[in-house]
Amino acid sequence: MELIMAVLAGILFTTGIYNLLQKQLLRIIIGTALISHGAHLFILTMGELKRGAPPILTEGIENYTDPLPQALILTSIVISFGVTSLLLVLAYRASQVNGTDNMEQLRGNDYE
Amino acid sequence: MLLAVLLPFIIAIIIPFVSKWKDKIHTGYFVTIVPVIIFIYFVRFIGSGFEPVMREYSWIPSLNMNFAFHLDGLSLLFVLLISGIGALVAFYSIFYLHKSEQLGHFYVYFLIFMGSMLGVVLSDNVFVLYSFWEFTSLSSFLLIGFWNFKKESRYGALKSMLITVFGGLSLLGALVFMSVLTNTTSIREMISQQQLILNSEFFPLILVLLLLGAFTKSAQFPFHIWLPDAMEAPTPVSAYLHSATMVKAGIYLVARYSPMMSANEWFFIIVSTFGIVTLCWGSYMAVRQTDLKGILAFSTISQLGMIMAMLGFGTDIALFAAVFHILNHATFKGSLFMVAGIVDHETGTRDIRKLGGLMTYLPITATLAVFASFSMAGVPLPFLNGFYSKEFFFDSALHLEAANTGISGVLQAAVPYLAVLGSIFTFVYSMYFFFGTFRGKAKLDQLPKKPHEAPIGMLVSPIVLVLGVIIIGLFPSLINKPFIEHAASAVAGTTVEKSIYFWHGFLYPPLILSITVLVFGVILYLSRRVWMPVYNVVPGILSMNKFYDGAVDRLENYSFTITKGYMNGSIGRYVRLILAAILIVTFAFMAMTGGFSINTDNLADFTIAELLVAITMVVAAIGTILTNNRITAILILGVVGYGLAMLFVFYRAPDLALTQLIIETVTVALFLLVFYHLPKLGKKEESASTRVLNLIISIGFGAMMTMVAISSHSTKLFESISSYFVDNTYELGGGDNMVNVILVDFRGLDTFFEIVVLGIAAMAIYAMIRLRQDKKEEE
Known part of the structure; x- marks a missing residue:
């Protein structure tokens, strides 16, 4: 199952990156969201899947799944939420001010 | 001792605040106090019974970097020069720089330089020495570019920076080599383990790197070209950095390592050759200059070459003469620079073609110039210190103790002639400097200002220096035993004892050489109009300056073209480049180390439910690309997120599943709130080739992540x-x-x-x- 999950993570990255390389801001944000999903799955796969009980101490159970990737992912989910919402508002502002959400038109000026 | 080195830095921090009152009191007064205090602190070490002092202060002990200060005879000589000349120059600058200048900046740079220079000559730790060394380059850069509104200043500053920092990096290389070989960072310990370095296969490389550092700093041929352009700095800076102290840092370095390096024949060959060539070239070029400071710049180059040559000779008498000349050069050259500054200040020009006959207008300055320039020329008079060291120079050139065969043999035979040749030109430019400025017919109509004698404050410093010239000339034994001998011993590594006499008898060979120089010098000076066209042939078209300018221009063009090539402002392009770089590096690394591995032993069970979820997610993820409808894109992005939450449930991560569900819901809601304000998803109008490129990059990246995930699952290098x-x-x-x-x-x-x-x-x-x-x- 780990192999399938690794492939799934890879596909999520692929679609994410492809979206990221587009010109429209909304697509780029969707791309970052997909990449973070892929990353979470990636971290989870690096541990061992489905070995033992959920990581909550219970009488009589010795074997638990790895709690460390889960803790990392939990942090990451929240952070990626913050990133996504910031990007969304940024895109909203950028398109309001500049009248376009096309990255090719949002360039720096020539005097930089 | 730490405080003495840090004092300039501490005061430099205060200067910006003090300079606010510069209308009431010139900032220079505060600055002058600093070197005076340092001078008084160190001058008490002078005496016949001087013993080296060692002080160590921890800085970064874990890296073996400590402020280890070692004060021996050589360091003492330099420390006193730095603080002594520093005090005089700071005082002189009070009258030279008007209050309307940015005094705060000037004196901060000035003090940073002073502190770093003290650090260079006192540090026993090579890396501390190197740090201070670069600080002197940096402050020199800032000081040369002080009048940054002038194009020439910026050019000169950049040139000096590029050349000296290039040398500094070579020096760092040499220091790293030596410290790795001997496993210590202390110069003294390196010297005590010199066999390790001398017998190492890297020794030629170390020697070349070390000398590159020293030669660039001390403006040796062919790296001398930065020094004439550095004359754009205010004159006090030229007097201080580019004549008395900083350019001698290279000399110091060679002298410091001479006890170790001189055991090798190549040290003698390289250092002597470069020194003597620099002596001749510098003095030859000096005669051609029309700018007063240009003459002095080339004269400094040639004098530095002479000192360098003597360090290369390595005999007791040569080393003694070298340290003696370091002191003498600082006195007469310092005062000459100040004289040039006065002339510039009072007449408004430094062009020697417009000057002349100033003796009647600036009598005191002219008197000072007589002593200083005649001392520089080495005129045999008992009250000029330059003559003594020049005579020692001839003496050492005649008594080389090198092998008689091979390159050393040729060099040994050639040195006396070259020494005389260089000295003849030295004589010519000294006369040219003095007579061209102060004698002859006055051309008042060509001067921007009507000349008159400088204010007394400006004259104090050169007077003190010229008094030094005379006192050392009249009573050389005053400084010999307590001071110079210690310095020479530190360079030689053994005790050096020499007595300085004015008169050795008529048949004393160095005296004969001095008189030869005098005679030929006078002839060449008087007939200079006849032979001046020779300068059109040599250096003519081929000069190091052209080479430098061409190299810098080309570098700038290349880097501009390359940068323009990939920085075109398109963010999509940058992302593509970054991703492609990551891909190439990772795949190459995986291929080279055989990092990819797959191990199917330890896998979780396969279930249909998970597979279905996975397939749903894949379809949804691809759907985000294909759809052109905003709401559809957002909703199927939500499907991916919920699918992930489902997987978290399967993989016994209840917390993750809950969080993911909540966050995904909020995110989708947020998307739906914002999307209305964003433009519609248009057709993708990019070309087919871009689309293929994007596809390649994204599939490559996905494949990379899959491979890394599988490999990391399959290999367990460490216990979890x-x-x-x-x-x-x-x-x-x-x-x-x-x-x-x-x-x-x-x-x-x-x-x-x-x-x-x-x-x-x-x-x-x-x-x-x-x-x-x-x-x-x-x-």
Whole structure:
């Protein structure tokens, strides 16, 4: 199952990156969201899947799944939420001010 | 001793505040006090019974970098020069620089230089020495470019920076080699283990790198070209950095390592050759200059070459003469620079073709110039210190103790002739400097200002230096025993004892050489109009300056073209480049190390339910690309997120599943709130080739991540650290839910910063929305 999950993570990255390389801001944000999903799955796969009980101490159970990737992912989910919402508002502002959400038109000026 | 080195830095911090009152009191007065204090502190070490002093202060002990200060005879000579000349120059600058200049900047750079120079000559730790060394280059750069509104200043500053920092990096290379070979960072310990370095196969490389550092700093041919351009600096700076102290840092370095390096024949060959060639070339070129400071710049180059040559000779008498000349050169050249500054200040020009006959207008300055320039010329008079060291120079050139065969043999035979040749030109430019400026017919109509004698404050410093010239000339034994001999011994590594006499008898060979120089010098000076056209042939077209300019121009063009080639302002392109680089590096690394491995032994069971979820996610993820409808794209992105939550349930991560569900819901809601304001998803109008490129990059990246995931699952290099958390959650964290305990307890700081990040994001979002509203209200 780990192999399938690794492939799934890879596909999520692929679609994410492809979206990221587009010109429209909304697509780029969707791309970052997909990449973070892929990353979470990636971290989870690096541990061992489905070995033992959920990581909550219970009488009589010795074997638990790895709690460390889960803790990392939990942090990451929240952070990626913050990133996504910031990007969304940024895109909203950028398109309001500049009248376009096309990255090719949002360039720096020539005097930089 | 640490305080003495740090004092200039400490005062430099205060200067910007003090310079606020510059209208009431010139900032220079505060600065002058610093070198005076340092001079008084160190001058008490002078005496026949001087013993080296060692002081060590910890700085970064784990890297073996400590402020280890070692004061021996050589360091003492330099320290006194730096503080003594520093005090005089600072005082002189009070009258030279008008209050309307940016005095704060000037004196901060000045003090930084002074402190770093003291650090260079006192440090026993090579890396501390190197740091101070680069600091002197940096402050020299800032001081040359002090009048940064002038194009020439900026050019000169950049040139000196490029050349000396290039040398500095070579020096660093040499120091690293030596410290690795001997496993110490102390210069003294390196010298005591010199066999390790001398017998190493890297020795030729070390020698070349070290000498590159020294030659660039001390403006030896062919790296001398930065020094004439450095004359754009204010004259006090030229007198201080580019004549008396900083350019002698290279000399210091060679002298410091001479006890070790001189055991090798190549040290003698390289250092002597470069020194003597620099002596001849510098003095030859000096005669051609029309700018007073240009003459002095080339004269400094040639004098430095002479000192360098003597360090290369390596005999006792040569080393003694070298340190003696370091002192003498500082006195007469320092005063000549100040004279040039006075002339510039009082007449408004430094062009020697416009000057002349100033003796009647500036009598005191002219008197000072007589002593200083005649001393520089080495005229045999008992009250000129330049003559003594020049005579020692001839003496040492006649008594080389090198092998008689091979290159050394040729060099040994050639040195006396070259020494005389260089000295003849030295004589010519000294006369040219003095007579061209002060004698002859006055051309007052060509001068921007009507000349008159300088204010007394400006004259004090050169007077002190010229008094030094005369006193050393009349009573050489005054400084010999207590001072010069210690310095020479430090360079030689053994005790050196010499007596200085004026008169050795008529048949004393060096005297005959001196008189030869005098005779030919006078002839050449008087007939200079006849032979001046020779300069059109040599150096003619081929000069190092052209080479430097061409190299710098080309570098700038190339880097501009390359940068323009990939920085075209398209962010999509940058992302593509970055991703492609990551791909290439990772795949190449995997291929080279055989990093990819797949191990199917330890896999979880395969279930249909998971597979179905996975397939749904894949379809949804691809759907985000294919759809052109905003709402569809957002909703199927939600499908991916919920699918992931489902997988978290399968993989026994209840906390993750819950969080993912909530966050995904909120995210989708947020998307739906915002999307209305964003333009519609248009058709993708990029070309087919871009699309293929994007596809290649993204598929490559996905494949890379899959491979890394599989490899990392298949290889277990280390024992997992997770068992620690499993075992200790209850004892240390007091909770049953391991994930929660890790987050709030074991990795509490991470979580804290996570909250900070969210807070910042929230503030940024708020600001972006609010700012727009405020703007609207204003409208």
